[in-house]
Amino acid sequence: MGTDFSTQTIHAGYDPIEHGHAAVPPIYASAAFDLENALRGDALASGQAEGFEYSRVANPTVDALEQRLAVLEHGIGAVAVSSGMAAVTYALMCAAEGGGRIIAPTNLYGASVDALGDFLPQFGIHTDFVSNINDLDEVASKIGPNTRAIFAETVANPSTTILDVEPLAELAHRHGIALIVDNTVPTPYLFNPILFGADIVVHSTTKGITGHGNAIGGAVIDGGHFDWANGRFPQFTARQQVISDDRTDQWHSFAEKFGKAAFIKRIRIKYLRTFGAVASPFNAYLSLIGLETLPQRVAQQVASAKAIAEHLSRSPHVIKVNYSGLGYTPQYELIGKYFPRGVGQILSFLVDGDANNVRRIIDGTRLFSYVPNIGDARSLIVDPAHITHREVPAEARIAAGVSDNLIRLSIGLESVHDLIADLDQAIAAAY
Numbered sequence: 001m002g003t004d005f006s007t008q009t010i011h012a013g014y015d016p017i018e019h020g021h022a023a024v025p026p027i028y029a030s031a032a033f034d035l036e037n038a039l040r041g042d043a044l045a046s047g048q049a050e051g052f053e054y055s056r057v058a059n060p061t062v063d064a065l066e067q068r069l070a071v072l073e074h075g076i077g078a079v080a081v082s083s084g085m086a087a088v089t090y091a092l093m094c095a096a097e098g099g100g101r102i103i104a105p106t107n108l109y110g111a112s113v114d115a116l117g118d119f120l121p122q123f124g125i126h127t128d129f130v131s132n133i134n135d136l137d138e139v140a141s142k143i144g145p146n147t148r149a150i151f152a153e154t155v156a157n158p159s160t161t162i163l164d165v166e167p168l169a170e171l172a173h174r175h176g177i178a179l180i181v182d183n184t185v186p187t188p189y190l191f192n193p194i195l196f197g198a199d200i201v202v203h204s205t206t207k208g209i210t211g212h213g214n215a216i217g218g219a220v221i222d223g224g225h226f227d228w229a230n231g232r233f234p235q236f237t238a239r240q241q242v243i244s245d246d247r248t249d250q251w252h253s254f255a256e257k258f259g260k261a262a263f264i265k266r267i268r269i270k271y272l273r274t275f276g277a278v279a280s281p282f283n284a285y286l287s288l289i290g291l292e293t294l295p296q297r298v299a300q301q302v303a304s305a306k307a308i309a310e311h312l313s314r315s316p317h318v319i320k321v322n323y324s325g326l327g328y329t330p331q332y333e334l335i336g337k338y339f340p341r342g343v344g345q346i347l348s349f350l351v352d353g354d355a356n357n358v359r360r361i362i363d364g365t366r367l368f369s370y371v372p373n374i375g376d377a378r379s380l381i382v383d384p385a386h387i388t389h390r391e392v393p394a395e396a397r398i399a400a401g402v403s404d405n406l407i408r409l410s411i412g413l414e415s416v417h418d419l420i421a422d423l424d425q426a427i428a429a430a431y
């Protein structure tokens with residue numbers, strides 16, 4: 001089979017011969033699967049045989065999506081979950097459970113800031129925030145004996161700040177710490193963090209991957225090159241009942257039983273099985289269909305986003321445009337290194353005036369949907385300070401560049417001329 005990205009978005013992880021020769025992955029709407037006979041049932045339950053038992057742990061439609069995403073991100077395995085936030089929290093908890101610490105910027109998706117700063121501490125997981133995740137000295141100064149992971153977004157939402165993944169991964173690995181990245185904004189078409197040293201990649205598949213704004217979903221993907229038995233992660237070296245057999249007195253830890261796949265196995269066998277944020281087969285099917293056109297959609301959206309960013313930077317009432325793809329930002333070198341196909345379909349801009357002008361612009365657009373989402377076939381507009389970053393404390397909101405006169409756009413697949421004309425008329429009418 002071909003190995004190019006646009007071939008794999010259509011074919012990877014699915015073989016029609018294994019599915020009644022169905023050309024398109026079928027929706028397996030079945031909670032459970034026939035164990036066939038006692039011998040096979042025992043082998044399946046003990047993990048000695050491969051196969052499906054119960055859809056909370058694995059399902060054939062979901063499995064096709066998982067395998068495809070693992071291939072597209074150059075990972076050794078993936079677990080699909082019911083939302084991007086399930087992917088973020090499962091990955092962070094799996095790395096830091098039992099009193100670990102995480103290092104992260106405040107420049108993150110709103111619910112992730114809330115998780116790290118306010119909610120995970122309730123479970124004994126604390127975060128040391130940094131003001132600039134690309135400042136290696138600042139990051140290094142936060143590393144302590146309990147640090148387990150560094151977490152950041154490869155392209156931050158809504159600032160589009162780019163993460164310098166490679167030196168950060170090197171710093172993390174020198175200290176035996178894992179680098180976990182949220183690659184939602186660029187999608188695997190624009191960037192593959194594992195190729196630059198990231199250990200774990202999480203996605204909200206709700207966004208560009210599914211691409212049509214019709215299904216909430218997420219995924220955790222394991223690069224398979226991190227040593228979870230290096231002494232910093234007792235959860236991976238302690239023996240665990242769920243992967244052992246007390247009748248034959250064979251005891252295992254995740255690291256010993258699964259080696260380099262210990263992390264993704266723990267996500268499935270502990271987190272998915274226990275916390276249960278399972279991807280539904282129908283949503284996995286929508287994501288698989290969406291993936292088929294990922295390269296074509298994102299390529300057009302990036303071209304349109306760039307044209308709109310350029311147009312807005314010359315528009316009256318626009319004070320500043322945040323779009324790393326504009327070519328003259330300080331991050332120009334990082335784009336050349338990591339993002340030859342562009343940085344994505346998200347951009348944001350600051351307007352003069354106050355929140356009333358922002359409201360009038362949003363209400364005045366006719367083509368843009370006023371929606372707290374990104375990566376849709378439709379173009380979307382939102383005021384992050386009031387909607388997507390509402391749960392973020394003011395200090396962190398300002399650090400993320402989210403002020404009251406900021407507007408975020410997610411560019412869809414409409415004609416770029418129509419989109420520009422719509423923004424122009426809405427801005428003109430707002431003053």
Ligand SMILES: *Cc1c(COP(=O)(O)O)cnc(C)c1O
Nearest residue numbers: 083084085109157184204206217
């Ligand atoms: C949307 C988003 C999430 C959360 O995903 P859901 O599917 O809405 O749970 C996490 N990270 C980023 C960068 C996002 O844009």
